[in-house]
Amino acid sequence: MILLKRTLQFLIICALLALITLLSLYYYVKSDIPSVQVLKNVQLQTPMQVFTKDGLLINQFGEKRRIPVTIDQIPQPLLQAFLATEDNRFYDHIGIDPIGIVRSALVLISTGEKKQGASTITMQLARNFFLTREKAYIRKVKEIFIAIHIENLLSKDEIFELYLNKIELGNRAFGIGAAAQVYYGKELKELTLAQMAMIAGLPKAPSALNPIRNPERAKARRNVVLGRMLEEKYISRAQYNEATNQPITAYFHGAEIDLYAPYISEMVRAEMVSRYGIDKAYNSGFKVYTSVESDVQKAAQTALVNNLHAYDMRHGFRGPEAILWDPQTEPPLTQSKLLNTLKAVNEFGPLKTAAVLSVSDKSAEVILKSGERTTLTWDNLKWARKFITRYRQSFAPETASDILTPGMQIWLRKNDDNSYILSQIPEAASAIVSLDPQDGRIKAIVGGYSFEQSQYNRAVQAKRQVGSNIKPFIYSAALEKGYTLASILNDAPINQWDKSQGVAWRPKNSPAIYNGPIRIRRALAQSKNVISVRLLRGVGLQRTADHLLKFGFDDKDINRSESLALGSASITPLELARGMSAFANGGHLIEPYFISQIQDAMGNTLFKTNPTIICDDETTTPSSLMLGEQVAPNCAPQIISKQNAFLIASAMNSAIWGGGSWSHKTGWSGTGWRAQALKRRDLSGKTGTTNDSVDTWFSGFNRDVMTSVWVGFDNPGNTLGRSTYNNNLGSGQISGAESGAKTAQPAWVDFMRAALDGKPAAPIEPPEGLVSIRIDLETGLLSHKNDYTSRFEYFEKGTAPTKYVLSQPNDIFEENTKTEEELF
Template sequence: MKLLKRFLQFAFVCTLLGVLTLISLYYYVKSDIPSVEVLKDVQLQTPMQVFTRDGKLINQFGEKRRIPVRLQDVPEPMRNAFLATEDNRFYDHFGIDPIGIVRSALVLITTGQKKQGASTLTMQLARNFFLTREKAYIRKVKEIFIALHIEQLLTKDEIFELYLNKIELGNRAFGIGAAAQVYYGRTLSELTLPEMAMIAGLPKAPSALNPIRNPERAKSRRNVVLGRMLAEKYITQAEYNAATQAPITAKFHGAEIELYAPYISEMVRAYMVERYGTDKAYNSGMRVYTSVESEVQLAAQHALVDNLHAYDMRHGFRGPEAIYWNAQSESPLSHGGIVSRLRKVNEIGSLKAAVVLSITEQSAEVLLKSGEQITLTWPGLSWARQYISETRQSLPPKTTADILAPGMQVFVRKQDNLWMLSQLPQASSALVSLDPNDGRVKAIVGGYSFELSQYNRATQAKRQVGSNIKPFIYSSALEQGYTLATIINDAPINHWDKSVGVAWRPKNSPEVYNGPIRIRRALAQSKNVVSVRLIKGVGINTAADHLLKFGFQDADINRSESLALGSAALTPIEMARGMATFANGGHLIEPYFIDKITDSFGTELGSAVPLIVCDEQQLEEQPERCAPQIISEQNAFLIADALHSAIWGGGSWKHKTGWSGTGWRGQWLKRRDLAGKTGTTNDSVDTWFTGFNRNVLTTVWVGFDDASKSLGRAAYNANLGKNQLVGAEAGAISAQPAWINFMREALKDEPLAPIEPPPGLISTRIDLKTGLLSRKNDHTSRFEYFEQGTAPTKYVLDTDSSTPFDNSAPLPTHEELF
C-alpha cells in the first residue's frame, strides 16, 4: 500500500506538472495563435473561371489551381486512401492522436531524428491554414492548440472536406479536384483506384513524389498508399495486386479550356478586377458566365480570321519568314536540325511553321514543326503572286519556283482540308454581334490574335465610320419631314469653302450619278452627294444632335458637312449599339457581356438585368427595365426597310430599270429578313459592314492599326478563276464577307425574323421616277411606306413623269438640286 501510495503521488505530481506545462505553453504561444473563426466561412483561394453562356470554359485567372468539391462528391476509395495514409483514427480522436504522439516520441528517442510528425488531418489543416512546414517543437505546440480549437468549431466531415480542398498536391494544384484535372485531365469520379492512391500519396512531399517529375518515386509512394488501404481492409488483395501493377499515366494537363476566346475573357477579367478588386477576383472561386454562345462565338472568330487571310491573299505573298539554307550554294539541314530551329518559331493561331524541303513544277514538300512532312499542291500555292504594295501585285505565278525555294521557312495553314501556303495577316479587324432587343453580346472578337496584340479593336478602336453613318443622317432627315420617296439630286457638288480657300467636291464611290433620285435608293446605293445635300437641308447641328441620341459622344461627332460622309470616329461596339436602334423599333439598348456570376459551388451572386425593348404593358409595369425610345418606331422601321433595299435592290431587271444596293452580296445568305449598310472611308483606310434582322445585329470593321495606311486594291488573279473580290477595297469587299460567313452560322437554325411595319405607317403606290402617287401597277411604280401625314398628295400625270418633287416633302433649293 505504501508503494502504491507513492506511485499515485508521483503520478499526481506528473499529471499536475503536465497540466501546468500545457497551461504555460498555451499562454506562452497564445499571442501567436491565430483565430480559427475564419474556418466557419472559409474562402479557399480558388481561381476565377470564365464560361460561355452555354457552360463552356473560356479561361481561368488566379495563381492557384483549385476545383472545390463537396465531401459527398468525393469517391469513397479516395477518402479511404487519405484516411489510411494520413490519419486512420481521424473519426475517433479529438484533434490530436495520443497513439501517434507516443509512436513519434519513441522514434525520436530511439533514433534522435524527427522522422514522424504524428500530425492528424486536423493538425495538418491547422498547419496548412495558419502555420508553416518548419519542423520545430514550438510549431507543433501551436499546431496542437489550433487543432483542438478547430475540432470545437467544426464537425469531422467539415474538417475533412476543408483538408481535401486545401492540401497542396504539386504543379500549382491545391485540393484533390484540381489534382485530378492537372495530373489526369479528369474529374474525381472518373479516376481509377491507382490514380486516387497516387494523389493521396502526394501530401507528404508534393515535389519529390510528383508523378510527372519523379514517376518511379511516385509509383513507390502510390504502392505504399495501396498497402495501407489493404492493411486497413479498404481494398481486397486482388484490387491491391491489380492497382500496384498499373503503369504511371500522369501527365500535365492545363485548364480544360473548351473555347479559346481571349478578347471576351479579358473583358471579363478587367471588369471583375475593377468591381471586386484583384484578390477577390482572382482567388474567391467565382464563375463568370458570359453572354456569348460557344458556337456563335467560334463562328465569329473563324469568320474574322478567314476574312483577314482572304484579304491578305488578294494582295500577294510577301516572301519567306526566314531562309535556313541557300539551295544554290549550301547543303540542306537534316530533318532533326530543321525541327530544332522550328521549335523556336512562334506559331500564331492556325498558322504552322514549315520549311520547304523540295519543289516540283506545281507542288512543294515541306516539313512542319511537329516533324510531319506534307505536300503543298498547286491549289494551295497558286494565289501567291508577289506582293509589291497594297495597291499592286505581280503577275500570277506559273510554277512553284516563282514562289518558293528549298530552305525557305514559311507558314502554312489548313483550310477546307487543303494545306495552303500562308502568312501572318498585317491588316486588323473586329466583329461585334448583339441581340438588338436587350443588348446581349452574342459574339465579340477584337483582332486576329490576342497573343500578338491585347488591344481590343471591338471596344477600344475609334475609327472613322464612312457610310455606316448615313442611316443616322437619313433618320434625322425623316424627322424633319423628308420621306423615302423624296427626290434629291444625285449630281456632283462643287462647293467653295471660304474658310480654307478651296472648293469641296465630295464624290460618289463609284463616281456614278443618277440625277434626281429617291431617298430610299440613295441610302441603299450609298450616294455621297445625296447625304451631303441632306445634312445641308436638315442643318449640320440638327443632324449632329440627332446622332447623339444613339449614344455617340459629342467629341466623336465632327460638326461639319464631312459628317455626312462618315468623318465621325466610333468603336465597332458603339456602331453596333447605335444601329441596333433601327432593328428594335427605335430603342437605345445597353450592350452587356456578363450573364451571371456564381460562387465555386454554383450559388448565384448576381445576374444581368439588361434594358429591354418593352411593349406598352411592360412599359407600364416595369418602366425601369425598359430601354429608352430615342426615335419613333416608324422612323426606325423606314430606315431598316431602306437598308433592306441595300441588300435586295429594286426596280425591274426585266425592264432594264433594276438596281443593286451596295450590300447586294448579302443575298448569298438567301434570307429576305436581312438589312445592312456598307461603310468605306477615303482611300479605303477603314471599311465597315453592319447588317441585321430583328434578333441579330452584327458589325464588322477591317483596316490597319496604322490609321494612315490604306487597304489598297487588288487586281484579278488569272489562277483563281471566278468569284474573286477585286478592285479597290471597300466595305462590301473587305468587311462584308466576314459578316456573311458569320451570319450564315449565327442564323443557321433561326427562323426568319423580318422587321414588321409598326402602326402609324401607310403603304401606297408611288411613281419610281418622281416619288408622286401612281395609278399604274407595273415596273414604273412600287408600294412605299410613309408615316401618316407625310405621303404625297399629287398623282403623277400619265403623260408626264418628269416632275421630281411632291408637295408634302421639303423642297430642295435650286443650289441643292443643281
C-alpha cells in the same frame, strides 16, 4: 509497498508537471492561436470561371486551381489512400495521435533529428489554414491546440473534406479535384487506383514528388502509398501488383475550356476586378455567365479569321517567316535540330509552323513542329503570287518553286477538306459585334485575329472612322426634318470654295457615277455621297449632329463639319452596333451587356442583369439589380419614332435587294447586294468605306440580330489597297479596290449565315402611322400607273405627296413593279 507508493507519487507528480506544462504552454501561445470558428463557413480560394450563356466554359482566372468536392463525391479508395499514408487512426483520435507523437519523440531522441512530424490530418489542416510549414517546436504546440479546437468544432468528415479540398498538390493544383484535372484531365470518379495513389503521395513534397517533373520519384512514392494500402488491407495483393505495374500517365492538363473566346473572357475579367477587386475576383469561386451564345460566338470567330486570311491571300504571299538553311550553300538541318527550332516558335490562331523539306513541280514536302510530315498540293499553293505592295501583286505562279524553296520556315493552316494550305499571319485587323437589338444582349464579340498576338480589343476600344455607315443616321435626321423616301435630290458633283483653306471641297460619289435627280431610298441604298452632303445641308449641321447624339454616340466623336455626312466620325464597332440597333427595334436606345449573371462558389445568384427592353408604354424606368426585390422593367428610351426607324430599315433593305425592273433594263443594285446570297428578305444592311480604303465596314440586321463588322489596320494611316485578278483562282474571287462591300461584308455574310441558320424570318414590320402609296419612280409624285414606272412607297401620315405626275416617260430611275410584300 514503500516502492509502489513512491512510484505512484512520482507518476502523480509527473502527471501534474505535465498538466502544468501543458497549461503553461496553452496560456503562453493562447494569444497567438487564431479562432477556428471561420472553418464553419470557410471560403476556399477557388478560381473564377467564365461561361457562355448556354453553360460552356470559356476561361478561368485565379492563382490557384481548385475544384471543390464534397466527401460523398470522393471515391472510397482515394479516401483510403490518404488515410493509409497520412493518418490511419484519423477517425479514432481527438485531433492528435499520442502514438504518433511518442514515435516521433523516440526518433528525435535516438537520432537528434526531426524526421517525423507526427502530424495528424487535423493538425495538417490547422497548419494549412492558420500556420506556416516552419519546423519549430512552438509551431507544433500551436498546431496541437488548434487541432483540438477544430475537432471540437467540426465532425470528422467535415475535417477530412476540408483537408482534401485545401491541400497543395503541385502545379498550382489545390485540392484533389483540381489535382485530378491537372495531372490526368479527369474527374475523381474516373481515376484508376494507381492514379489515386499518385495523388495521395503528393502532400509530403508536391514539387519533389511531382509526376510531371520527377516521374521516377513520383512512381516510387506512389508505390509506397500502395504498400500502405496493402498493409491496412484496403486493397488486395492482386490490386497492388496491378497498380504498381502501371506506367506514369500524368501530364499537365490546362483548364477544360469548352470554347476558347479570349476577348469576351477578358472583358469579364476586367469587369469583375472592377467590381470586387483582384483578390476577391480571382479567388472567390465566382461563376460568371456571359450573354454570348456558344455557336454564335464560334461562328463569329471563324468568320473573322477566314475573312482576314481571304484578304491576305488576294494581296499575295509575303514570303517565309525565316530561312533555316540555304539549299544552295548549306546542308539541311538534321531532323532533331529542325524540330527543336520549330518547337521554339509560338503558334497562334489556326496557324501551324512548318519547314519546307523539298519542292517538286506542283507540290512541296513539309514537316510540322509535331514531327508530322505532309504534302502541300498545288491547289493549296497556287494562290501564293508574290506580294509587292498593297496595290500590286506579281504574276500567278506556275510551279511550286515559284513560291517555296527547301529551308523556308512557313505557316500552314487547315483547309476545309482538312488538308494543309500555305498561309501567313494576316497583317490587317478586324472586329465583329453582334447584338440582340431588342434588349442589348451581346450575342457574339471578337476583338481581333488572335488574342495571343494582340490583346487589343478592337470591338470596344478602336474608334475608327465609320465612312458610309454613318448615312442611315444622316438620313434619319432628314426624315425627321420632313424629307421622305420619295423626295428627289440632285445626284450631281458638288464644288464649294473654302475661303479659309483656299481650296474647293469636292465630295465625290464612290464610284464617281452620278444619276441626276434621284429618290432618297435609292440614294441611301446606293450610298450616294453627294446626296448625304445635300441632306446634311438641308437639315443643318448642328441639328444633324444633335440627332446623331440620340443614338448614344459620344459628343466629342461627332465632328461639326460637312465631312460628317461622309463618315468622318470615329466610333467603335460596339457603339455603331448599339446605335444602329434603333432601326431594328422601333427607335429605342438599348444598353449592350455581356454579363447575364454572377454566382458564388455555392451556386447562389449574386447578380442578374436587368436589361433594357422595348416597352409598350415607351417609358423609361431606372434599373434595379438588387435580388429579392420586385424588379421594374428597364425600358429603353425612345430616341426616334417607330415610323422613322422603319423607313430607314426599309431603305437599308433596298441596299441589299436593289430595285427597278431588270426585264425593262431599269434594275439597279444596292451596295450590299452580296448579302442576297443569304436568300433572306428580312435583312437590311449598309456598307462603309473611308478615304483610300483605310477603314471598311458592313452593318446589317433583322428584328432579332444586329451585326457590325470592321476591317482595317491598327495603324489608321494604312490603306487596305486593291488586288488584281489572280489567274490561278478562277471565278468568284474578289478583286479591285478594297471596300466595305468587298472587305468587311464577306465576314458579315459568313457569320450571319451561321447565326441565322434554322431561324425563322424576322422582318421589321411597318408600325401604325404609315401609309403605303404608289408613286412615280422618276418624280416621286403620285402615280396612276401600275407598271415598272411606279412602286408602292411608305410615308408617315401627312408627308405623302398630294400631286399626281402628269407624264411618265419610259426612262431610267424606274423601280420594281412588284407589290410591297414581294419587295420587302
